[in-house]
Amino acid sequence: xxxxxxxxxxxxxxxxxxxxxxxxxxxxxxxxxxxxxxxxxxxxxxxxxxxxxxxxxxxxxxxxxxxxxxxxxxxxxxxxxxxxxxxxxxxxxxxxxxxxxxxxxxxxxxxxxxxxxxxxxxxxxxxxxxxxxxxxxxxxxxxxxxxxxxxxxxxxxxxxxxxxxxxxxxxxxxxxxxxxxxxxxxxxxxxxxxxxxxxxxxxxxxxxxxxxxxxxxxxxxxxxxxxxxxxxxxxxxxxxxxxxxxxxxxxxxxxxxxxxxxxxxxxxxxxxxxxxxxxxxxxxxxxxxxxxxxxxxxxxxxxxxxxxxxxxxxxxxxxxxxxxxxxxxxxxxxxxxxxxxxxxxxxxxxxxx
Amino acid sequence: xxxxxxxxxxxxxxxxxxxxxxxxxxxxxxxxxxxxxxxxxxxxxxxxxxxxxxxxxxxxxxxxxxxxxxxxxxxxxxxxxxxxxxxxxxxxxxxxxxxxxxxxxxxxxxxxxxxxxxxxxxxxxxxxxxxxxxxxxxxxxxxxxxxxxxxxxxxxxxxxxxxxxxxxxxxxxxxxxxxxxxxxxxxxxxxxxxxxxxxxxxxxxxxxxxxxxxxxxxxxxxxxxxxxxxxxxxxxxxxxxxxxxxxxxxxxxxxxxxxxxxxxxxxxxxxxxxxxxxxxxxxxxxxxxxxxxxxxxxxxxxxxxxxxxxxxxxxxxxxxxxxxxxxxxxxxxxxxxxxxxxxxxxxxxxxxxxxxxxxxxxxxxxxxxxxxxxxxxxxxxxxxxxxxxxxxxxxxxxxxxxxxxxxxxxxxxxxxxxxxxxxxxxxxxxxxxxxxxxxxxxxxxxxxxxxxxxxxxxxxxxxxxxxxxxxxxxxxxxxxxxxxxxxxxxxxxxxxxxxxxxxxxxxxxxxxxxxxxxxxxxxxxxxxxxxxxxxxxxxxxxxxxxxxxxxxxxxxxxxxxxxx
Numbered sequence: 077x078x079x080x081x082x083x084x085x086x087x088x089x090x091x092x093x094x095x096x097x098x099x100x101x102x103x104x105x106x107x108x109x110x111x112x113x114x115x116x117x118x119x120x121x122x123x124x125x126x127x128x129x130x131x132x133x134x135x136x137x138x139x140x141x142x143x144x145x146x147x148x149x150x151x152x153x154x155x156x157x158x159x160x161x162x163x164x165x166x167x168x169x170x171x172x173x174x175x176x177x178x179x180x181x182x183x184x185x186x187x188x189x190x191x192x193x194x195x196x197x198x199x200x201x202x203x204x205x206x207x208x209x210x211x212x213x214x215x216x217x218x219x220x221x222x223x224x225x226x227x228x229x230x231x232x233x234x235x236x237x238x239x240x241x242x243x244x245x246x247x248x249x250x251x252x253x254x255x256x257x258x259x260x261x262x263x264x265x266x267x268x269x270x271x272x273x274x275x276x277x278x279x280x281x282x283x284x285x286x287x288x289x290x291x292x293x294x295x296x297x298x299x300x301x302x303x304x305x306x307x308x309x310x311x312x313x314x315x316x317x318x319x320x321x322x323x324x325x326x327x328x329x330x331x332x333x334x335x336x337x338x339x340x341x342x343x344x345x346x347x348x349x350x351x352x353x354x355x356x357x358x359x360x361x362x363x364x365x366x367x368x369x370x371x372x373x374x375x376x377x378x379x380x381x382x383x384x385x386x387x388x389x390x391x392x393x394x395x396x397x398x399x400x401x402x403x404x405x406x407x408x409x410x411x412x413x414x415x416x417x418x419x420x421x422x423x424x425x426x427x428x429x
Numbered sequence: 430x431x432x433x434x435x436x437x438x439x440x441x442x443x444x445x446x447x448x449x450x451x452x453x454x455x456x457x458x459x460x461x462x463x464x465x466x467x468x469x470x471x472x473x474x475x476x477x478x479x480x481x482x483x484x485x486x487x488x489x490x491x492x493x494x495x496x497x498x499x500x501x502x503x504x505x506x507x508x509x510x511x512x513x514x515x516x517x518x519x520x521x522x523x524x525x526x527x528x529x530x531x532x533x534x535x536x537x538x539x540x541x542x543x544x545x546x547x548x549x550x551x552x553x554x555x556x557x558x559x560x561x562x563x564x565x566x567x568x569x570x571x572x573x574x575x576x577x578x579x580x581x582x583x584x585x586x587x588x589x590x591x592x593x594x595x596x597x598x599x600x601x602x603x604x605x606x607x608x609x610x611x612x613x614x615x616x617x618x619x620x621x622x623x624x625x626x627x628x629x630x631x632x633x634x635x636x637x638x639x640x641x642x643x644x645x646x647x648x649x650x651x652x653x654x655x656x657x658x659x660x661x662x663x664x665x666x667x668x669x670x671x672x673x674x675x676x677x678x679x680x681x682x683x684x685x686x687x688x689x690x691x692x693x694x695x696x697x698x699x700x701x702x703x704x705x706x707x708x709x710x711x712x713x714x715x716x717x718x719x720x721x722x723x724x725x726x727x728x729x730x731x732x733x734x735x736x737x738x739x740x741x742x743x744x745x746x747x748x749x750x751x752x753x754x755x756x757x758x759x760x761x762x763x764x765x766x767x768x769x770x771x772x773x774x775x776x777x778x779x780x781x782x783x784x785x786x787x788x789x790x791x792x793x794x795x796x797x798x799x800x801x802x803x804x805x806x807x808x809x810x811x812x813x814x815x816x817x818x819x820x821x822x823x824x825x826x827x828x829x830x831x832x833x834x835x836x837x838x839x840x841x842x843x844x845x846x847x848x849x850x851x852x853x854x855x856x857x858x859x860x861x862x863x864x865x866x867x868x869x870x871x872x873x874x875x876x877x878x879x880x881x882x883x884x885x886x887x888x889x890x891x892x893x894x895x896x897x898x899x900x901x902x903x904x905x906x907x908x909x910x911x912x913x914x915x916x917x918x919x920x921x922x923x924x925x926x927x928x929x930x931x932x933x934x935x936x937x938x939x940x941x942x943x944x945x946x947x948x949x950x951x952x953x954x955x956x957x958x959x960x961x962x963x964x965x966x967x968x969x970x971x972x973x974x975x976x977x978x979x980x981x982x983x984x985x986x987x988x989x990x991x992x993x
Contacts, residue, residue, distance in 0.1 A: 086838055152837070172825045176830070177834070220823050220829050222811065222834065249850045250847050250850055252842075252846070
């Protein structure tokens with residue numbers, strides 16, 4: 077389209093210099109100049125001096141900054157990659173600087189819940205979709221930006237950093253956003269697919285983290301691949317079930333962002349969500365595990381949100397409910413597995429009906 | 430509620446632009462040849478762009494011929510031109526000549542055939558504007574409406590000549606009237622009303638006049654042009670003709686182009702985004718985006734063609750609030766047939782004669798119950814609110830430069846897929862505003878509660894079974910009914926406080942019994958069978974459950990059922 081000639085003169089922005097943000101910045105830097113924003117000036121300074129961050133080498137085309145003004149005025153295409161718990165705050169801070177011609181493609185796999193003042197999610201909580209926001213919905217709600225997309229797929233930051241081949245999905249209602257995302261990210265070692273169902277893709281990326289925790293737990297108990305295959309395929313059923321209720325099309329779950337990401341995270345000890353499950357199965361307490369991690373395991377919060385949502389929707393999702401009990405309800409992982417194995421059988425695949 | 434003031438002439442406001450000769454809609458007629466030429470050329474290009482190749486165009490022409498032939502044979506209307514048959518026969522002959530086995534004829538190609546079809550469509554669609562007819566219609570409607578109205582009040586011959594102010598007491602114009610008048614001076618207005626009744630078209634015309642606005646470019650159903658006197662006026666008031674039977678791409682492109690260029694030339698435009706009247710009685714939740722898309726295109730072209738002083742388009746959501754809908758029985762009947770899996774529906778010709786039309790109007794004006802037309806806050810084409818000076822206001826209170834929505838990497842880009850998505854998002858915003866601008870009447874309230882209480886009692890039955898219940902099973906005690914009304918009222922008041930809906934003044938009193946009485950009195954007062962009434966032995970009952978369902982649907986879409 078007409079835009080192709082002009083996009084290269086603008087650098088691409090990345091908001092958030094965490095592990096994944098840094099990996100995305102390095103990927104982008106293979107094609108274009110990149111401005112990497114960190115909220116903390118000392119992080120930006122450190123990157124500038126050491127050219128290293130979060131264990132990754134920093135491409136020379138990356139310029140770190142802690143100035144919102146700089147990244148928003150110089151970039152029209154920006155990738156926000158911060159944890160879901162700080163996403164809304166970040167977007168609110170950025171909002172006055174964002175214009176209608178900005179394109180935002182986020183890479184955050186979490187959900188935001190708007191609870192009443194002083195309220196927290198408990199075992200008894202029931203919530204409906206109206207108070208749950210995906211990250212793209214937060215952007216639409218808090219800014220004038222309409223061209224929103226999301227980046228999802230099996231992208232373990234450490235493997236991307238090693239330069240292994242990988243692929244991702246850019247989902248957006250807008251062809252233009254997909255096109256711009258592909259142009260910015262594609263390289264010899266990185267494929268980028270497009271998808272129009274942004275909600276479905278976001279939810280697939282979010283909900284798979286729950287199953288990843290369970291997968292880690294199975295490994296922690298020393299179980300092998302039969303158990304994992306059982307978990308992954310039945311986990312898919314549950315993801316699609318919940319995803320559909322939250323407004324995603326089942327199709328998105330069978331793509332790279334769904335089943336692809338699920339397989340990667342469920343098999344990898346490098347995944348944060350996986351290691352939460354693993355350590356839980358080894359008998360550690362959830363508070364201790366979370367305290368020791370330097371970045372958020374999104375799955376833990378997603379379990380809470382999903383659990384309350386399932387109750388609100390008056391439906392059942394046995395895996396999610398059991399994982400919830402293992403994380404917050406005092407059930408041991410072994411008890412959880414026994415419980416699931418003794419459930420009466422349902423049909424194998426029911427999401428096509 | 431404060432009484433609305435009126436001008437000396439009986440309208441709510443003085444006209445903003447008294448000189449007709451300056452009106453864009455009048456200019457269209459003055460400059461008619463150039464205007465139509467512009468439409469034809471742009472429509473031609475649009476079709477060519479979509480069909481891409483000669484082969485593609487040939488297929489589209491053949492498809493159009495096929496669809497039109499069926500229409501001419503099976504669904505002719507009084508308003509149709511007499512030479513429909515011969516024209517399409519001619520198209521067929523030309524298409525045959527172009528088939529590969531025939532020798533090439535000079536001066537004949539796909540483009541020529543396309544031109545002839547677009548030419549015909551454009552001439553058919555185009556309306557014109559006559560100041561004399563306009564002035565006459567203006568006087569006649571006020572006079573006529575007021576006489577009809579007064580005929581129902583008071584006694585004796587004098588009642589005919591009472592002051593005309595009554596009309597504004599019966600039909601209240603509510604909402605952002607000042608803002609609309611202010612924006613009418615700053616840019617082009619796109620008015621998008623809900624659609625419940627055939628009366629909507631007439632009342633909105635009157636309301637626009639009453640606000641002192643210039644007349645709007647408006648697409649009226651071609652069937653209406655088959656009715657003598659109505660056709661005479663509509664065709665002279667700038668209304669263009671929309672034929673819902675023609676669904677072929679060439680026709681739709683021509684129609685859309687007509688609308689776009691009308692807006693580009695500064696004409697205020699009006700269309701019912703729901704497409705047709707709401708069959709179920711519910712506020713529209715799905716809009717037809719075709720004409721809305723033409724506004725998006727006009728806005729883009731305004732920025733592109735006139736970067737120095739681009740005209741801005743403002744969308745005005747409008748909601749009609751009725752106590753009763755004259756066509757309710759036939760509408761709900763159609764709705765139930767449709768949802769009941771009966772698939773094919775012929776677009777019917779409702780007002781087939783001037784007589785039916787007149788009868789309809791007389792009934793409306795002589796039944797004494799109020800109605801209101803609420804005008805919502807104006808938004809730009811991206812759903813942002815605008816202030817009275819026409820600035821789009823962002824989430825942080827700043828002014829938004831909306832031309833940037835059409836820009837990528839610092840330059841203007843043309844991207845129909847992007848603009849179609851913007852249009853969908855605008856549609857969602859309009860639906861949201863329809864719901865929040867709607868005025869809840871006491872009659873809506875009682876209908877909703879009456880129906881939901883019965884439905885709750887038979888949870889296991891589907892809607893069709895509930896509607897078929899014998900009358901004695903649809904009885905409610907007054908106590909359970911009052912409790913339901915009171916619970917729903919609490920919820921509605923809460924929502925009104927959050928700006929999610931508006932309550933009509935009759936609901937702002939504490940006495941539940943009075944509210945119920947008002948509601949029952951007004952609900953479907955025209956209908957032969959009362960949708961809901963209080964029986965002599967004190968039960969709440971219905972004589973026509975389908976109708977009650979229809980009126981109940983007005984409050985669908987707010988998630989209210991669980992509060993009863």
